[in-house]
Each structure stands twice: as C-alpha cells, then as structure tokens.
Amino acid sequence: MLSAAVAGGVFASPPPTSILAAILHLQNAGASGVLLIVKNYTGDRLNFGLAAEQARNRGVAVAMVIVADDCAFERPSKAGRRGLCGTIFVHKLAGALAEEGFPLDQIVAKVTEVLKRIGTLGVSLSPCSVPGCLPSFQLPPGDMELGLGIHGEPGIKRSKVSCADQVVKTMIDHMTNPSSESHLPLNSGDSVVVCVNNLGALSCLEMAVVTRAALSTLEARGVVVARVMSGSFMTSLEMAGISLSLMRVDPEVLRLFDANTSAPAWPNLSSVCVSAREYTVEPPALCTWSQEADSHPEGEGGILYVRFVHPVVTTLKVRVICCTLYSSGPLSPVMRTALQRVSSSLLDTREELNALDRASGDGDCGNTHAQAATAIQEWLCSHVVPGCPGQLLSVLAGLVQEKMGGSSGGLYSLFLTAAASHVMEGRSHASDWANAMHAGTQAMRRYGGAEPGDRTMLDALCPAVDELLKVTAAPPGGEMATLQAAVKAAELGAESTRDLTARAGRASYIAAERVTQPDPGAVAIATILRAVLESLEGQL
Missing domain, CATH: 3.40.50.10440 (Dihydroxyacetone kinase; domain 1)
Structure with missing residues (x-):
C-alpha cells in the first residue's frame, strides 16, 4: 500500500x-x-x-x-472539506496502481477521479485529550457530537445519544443530503465500499453493533454493499466515537481495492507473511559546519569550511574565505536578547494559547509555539548569533521548519525565509525590517491561502506590518514610536478576531457560535511582537 x-x-x-x-x-x-x-x-x-x-x-x-472527504458542512469554508478516514481508500487504490506499474501521472488522474466518490462523517460520545492537556472540548453526559474531525476538534452540532440504528441513519442522511455542498451523491443501485472506523475507544462489541446498523441502513436504501471494513484505521487518541466512510465503486475500482497487499493492518490477510523490516528514516542533514583554526594566508580573516552532507549526494567540502556565517556583529547582542525574550514569553503563554485553541481547534497551539521557543533557546546556548540579520532569519526558518511542526511551523518558516533577503549585511535599517516583515506576510498569504479577516494570525500580523511600513515617513528617532504603534495594532487585531467568522484554519470547521475567544495564532503573533518591543526598549 x-x-x-x-x-x-x-x-x-x-x-x-x-x-x-x-x-x-x-x-x-x-x-x-x-x-x-x-x-x-x-x-x-x-x-x-x-x-x-x-x-x-x-x-x-x-x-x-x-x-477532502468530510461531509459535515453544508457550506464548507474557503479552507474546504477536511481529510478524514476516506484517505485510506486512496492509499489502497494508489498502492495497487503503483504495484501494477502505472506511471505517476496516471495514478494521480485515477485517484483524483475516485476522490469525488468518497465521503466521511464522524460522531463521538466523548472528546479526546492531547497527552498532558485538558480535553479538547466539553461534552455533557448523554450528548453526542456530530461532524467532528480527527484532531480533537468539536463537530457541527450536538444531540442526545440514541440507539445505533438511529445514529447511523442520521449520519448517512446527513452525508447524502443533496442540499449540502459537501454531500456524497448516493442512489439506489449504487455499489459502495464501507469503512466503519473506530476513533479510538470503542469496544469490538460496539463496533460490531454500529457496523450492522450501517449495513442495514444502506441496504434499506437499495445500496449494494460490495465490501465492508470495521476496525481502527484512523483514530483520534482515546475518543469514544466512530467515523463512517463510503466509496462508490465500479468493477475497476473494486478490483484495485481487492488487490493483494502485505500491509499488516489491512483486513482479511491471515495468510500473508509480513517481514519485520524497519522503515523509519531520519531526516537528512542538509548541512554541517566545521571551522578550521588556520587563517587566510594574507591575514584577512578566518577560513570557514562548509561541508554539505546529503544521504544521496557525495559529501562536498567548499573553502570559503572570510565567511561571516557565525561571526558576530553590532546587532548580535540585541538580536540575542530579543530572541531570549520572545522564547520566554511564548513559554509563559503556553497554557493560555492551548486554552484558546481548545475553543477553536485541537488545543495544541501553545505546545507548538513552546516547541519553537525551546528549540531557539537550545540553539542560543551553543551558537553565536550571526551578525547579519538575514542569516539569523534563515537559521530560524530552518529551526521552526524542523522543530515546530503543524501549520504554524510551515507558515513561520515561509515568513522568515521570505523576510531574510531584505535584511542582509548592511541592510538593517528600520525601513528594511519593515520591508522584510511585509515580504514575509505576503508569502504567508500566497502559500497559506488566508487573508486578513479570515480569523487567523494574519489579523494581528497585517495591521502591525501596515504600521511598520509608515517608518519611512517617521521623523528622525521615531522608529521606536512606530514599533510601539505596530505592537498595539497587532494586539487590537488579535482581540478583533473574537468577533470574526473563521474562514481558514481548523476554526473554520466549527460552528461560529462556539468560537467566541480570540484566535490563538493571532494572540501568539501579538505576544512575539510585544516581546521584541520590550527587549528593544531595554537596550536602545
């Protein structure tokens, strides 16, 4: 597979x-x-x-x-439908096509076509908890949550717990409701593959009851159940719930679905011998650095040997004269202090950000930012802060890309990478920093797909950048006042997200009336900018 x-x-x-x-x-x-x-x-x-x-x-x-197989939302946000357990159907079909030797473009075309025939909906009797954290949402006893995702986020509506037959009928009716933009068209006579997926904490007995109910409900509608799978295929930690995935099939898709596989968790494989080989792969070391002790023959500076190490490419050793990669400069102490202040502020607000995220996502925003803060602190303990601001931003881009994870890691990495070229050696004036912030923000908008007003971190970042760009018209010595205005704009922007309807990110999958707190990503941005301001006020 x-x-x-x-x-x-x-x-x-x-x-x-x-x-x-x-x-x-x-x-x-x-x-x-x-x-x-x-x-x-x-x-x-x-x-x-x-x-x-x-x-x-x-x-x-x-x-x-x-x-994107989620059938929960009648009017999906601009972020689109979520990817849920229907993904395993794509795994199986793509794997079968690859095994038969189909070229990459044909595999893409085939599975893209099949994606239109897949739908999934989840229901749960309980939330789940990220290890060491509070439950992702509160669900009173006797209630169930319909339309939830796989990352602990709440669903689209709640109702009282009823019998399995009624719950499954409600799910299938919702999934196939033609008035919903995310529905799965399903008619009498259609042939389907059914996957009843354990979200984590149901017993085999409960799974069997739900599976029987799914079969009865579909057959009562005249749908032919060609294959049925029941088990734990895409869980959500200890959530006591199920998701139901349906895939309309024709003889060719069913043939691919039935193709033999040695995947050990795929059902009905009692006679397959599975090897115990390990396929965990360490990330490649993009580069390592070693500085030689000798100096340039003409005494112009140290010699830095840059050794690029790649698992496929032979190691290369490049001699660079007077390289400033790890040399300090006038801004080095200032940037070090700012990074220390940012890191400690993010660690201090970890639980606050987690709490905000539990109300609109999966409850880990504070943890994610804390991972980045810890990585920066560890890096500061063993490295000289580069004298060139652009080099520092490039280093930070690599750190958050590797250590932070999640959408925040990707967005921050894009921001820092795009900003770096605007504050290279000799280009560290206030206007250059403003242009760097603007370039980074534009990169986040271009690749992330969100815009100001969508209830994301951009609602704090964009107003701040707008204020920073005014620095070119500021009077001499007015740079600090401009930064103060930018931080205030970020904080007001973060607070304004309390009243915005989410149109991007995981909060867009949650009913608007349940999203009443400020966006955690926007609050994190305001926290970072406030920390930078406070560090500069103490040094300049």
Whole structure:
C-alpha cells in the first residue's frame, strides 16, 4: 500500500525535513516517482508542499493528491472539506496502481477521479485529550457530537445519544443530503465500499453493533454493499466515537481495492507473511559546519569550511574565505536578547494559547509555539548569533521548519525565509525590517491561502506590518514610536478576531457560535511582537 509514512507530533503535521527525508529515501531506493497523499489541513498542505518543492529542486518526480472527504458542512469554508478516514481508500487504490506499474501521472488522474466518490462523517460520545492537556472540548453526559474531525476538534452540532440504528441513519442522511455542498451523491443501485472506523475507544462489541446498523441502513436504501471494513484505521487518541466512510465503486475500482497487499493492518490477510523490516528514516542533514583554526594566508580573516552532507549526494567540502556565517556583529547582542525574550514569553503563554485553541481547534497551539521557543533557546546556548540579520532569519526558518511542526511551523518558516533577503549585511535599517516583515506576510498569504479577516494570525500580523511600513515617513528617532504603534495594532487585531467568522484554519470547521475567544495564532503573533518591543526598549 504505502512505501513510506511520515509522522509529526500529536495532531500536528510533520516538518518538511522529515517529509523530504522520506522522498529522498524512496528515490534512493529506485522509485521513479513519489506520490504524496495529503489530508486537507493547512499545515499538511504547507509542509508537504514545501517538501515537494524541495524534492523537485533535487530532480525528483513528485506529485501531491489532497484528500477532502468530510461531509459535515453544508457550506464548507474557503479552507474546504477536511481529510478524514476516506484517505485510506486512496492509499489502497494508489498502492495497487503503483504495484501494477502505472506511471505517476496516471495514478494521480485515477485517484483524483475516485476522490469525488468518497465521503466521511464522524460522531463521538466523548472528546479526546492531547497527552498532558485538558480535553479538547466539553461534552455533557448523554450528548453526542456530530461532524467532528480527527484532531480533537468539536463537530457541527450536538444531540442526545440514541440507539445505533438511529445514529447511523442520521449520519448517512446527513452525508447524502443533496442540499449540502459537501454531500456524497448516493442512489439506489449504487455499489459502495464501507469503512466503519473506530476513533479510538470503542469496544469490538460496539463496533460490531454500529457496523450492522450501517449495513442495514444502506441496504434499506437499495445500496449494494460490495465490501465492508470495521476496525481502527484512523483514530483520534482515546475518543469514544466512530467515523463512517463510503466509496462508490465500479468493477475497476473494486478490483484495485481487492488487490493483494502485505500491509499488516489491512483486513482479511491471515495468510500473508509480513517481514519485520524497519522503515523509519531520519531526516537528512542538509548541512554541517566545521571551522578550521588556520587563517587566510594574507591575514584577512578566518577560513570557514562548509561541508554539505546529503544521504544521496557525495559529501562536498567548499573553502570559503572570510565567511561571516557565525561571526558576530553590532546587532548580535540585541538580536540575542530579543530572541531570549520572545522564547520566554511564548513559554509563559503556553497554557493560555492551548486554552484558546481548545475553543477553536485541537488545543495544541501553545505546545507548538513552546516547541519553537525551546528549540531557539537550545540553539542560543551553543551558537553565536550571526551578525547579519538575514542569516539569523534563515537559521530560524530552518529551526521552526524542523522543530515546530503543524501549520504554524510551515507558515513561520515561509515568513522568515521570505523576510531574510531584505535584511542582509548592511541592510538593517528600520525601513528594511519593515520591508522584510511585509515580504514575509505576503508569502504567508500566497502559500497559506488566508487573508486578513479570515480569523487567523494574519489579523494581528497585517495591521502591525501596515504600521511598520509608515517608518519611512517617521521623523528622525521615531522608529521606536512606530514599533510601539505596530505592537498595539497587532494586539487590537488579535482581540478583533473574537468577533470574526473563521474562514481558514481548523476554526473554520466549527460552528461560529462556539468560537467566541480570540484566535490563538493571532494572540501568539501579538505576544512575539510585544516581546521584541520590550527587549528593544531595554537596550536602545
């Protein structure tokens, strides 16, 4: 079925470096092309997209298919439908096609066509909890949540618990309601494959009851159940619930679905012998650095040897004269202090951000930012802060890409990468920093797909950047006042998200009346900018 799987943190997409490692490992093993099967979440699209672009730059044939099979929302937001358990159907069909030797473009075309025939809906009797955190949402006893996702986020509506037959009928009626823009067309006489997926905490007995109810409900509608799967295929930690996935099939799709596979968790494989080989791959070291002690013959400075290490490419050693990569400069102490203040502020607000995220997402925004803060602190303990601001931003882009994870990691990495070129050596005036912030924000908008007003971090970042760009018209010595105005604008922008309707990110999948707190990503941006301001006020 799958040649590689890349795992991120709990409810977070993996960093692009890990994804790139898997792609390069497959290329090194002889793959003629790599298909990335990605569920429709912003972080996954960003991080897998970054890795795909990096792989293409290395000559790898890479394609990406986005699975969006969620049938919960009658009017999906601009973020689109979520990717849920129907993804496993795509895994199976794509794997069968690859095994038969189909070229990458034909596999993409076939599974893209089948995606239109897949629908999923979830229901649960309980929330789940990220390890060490509070439950992702509150559900009173006797209530059930309909239309939830796989990352602990709440659903679209609640109702009282009823019998399995009634619950399943409600689910299928909702999934196939033609008035819904995200419905799965299903008519009498259609043939389907059914997957009853355990979201984590149901017993085998309960799963069997729900499966029987699904079969009875579909057959009562005249639908032919060609195949049925029941088990744990895409769980959500300890959530006590199920998701129901349906795929309309024709004889060719059913043939691919039935193709033999050695995947150990695929059902009805009692006679298959599975090897115990390990396929965990470490991310590639993009580069390592070693500085020689000798100096330039003419005494112009140290010699830095840059050693690029890649699992496929032979190690190269390049002699660079007077390289300033790890040299300090006038701004080094200022930037170090700012980074220390930012990191400690993010760690201090970890629980606040988690609490805000529990109301609108999966409850890990604070954890994600804390991972980035810890990575920066560890880096500061063993490195000289580069004298060139652009080099520092590039370093930070790599750190958050590797250590932060989730959509935030991808967005921050894009921001820092785009900003870096505007504050290179000799270009560190206030106007250059403002232009760097603007370039970074534009990159986030371009690749992330969100805009101001969508209830995301951009609602804090964009007003701040607008204020910073006014620095060119500020009187001499007015840079600090401009920064103060930018921080205030960010904080007001973050607070304004309390009254905005989410049109991007995971909060867009939740009923608007239940999203009443400020967006955690916007609050994090305001926290970062406030920390930068306070560090500069103490130094300048």
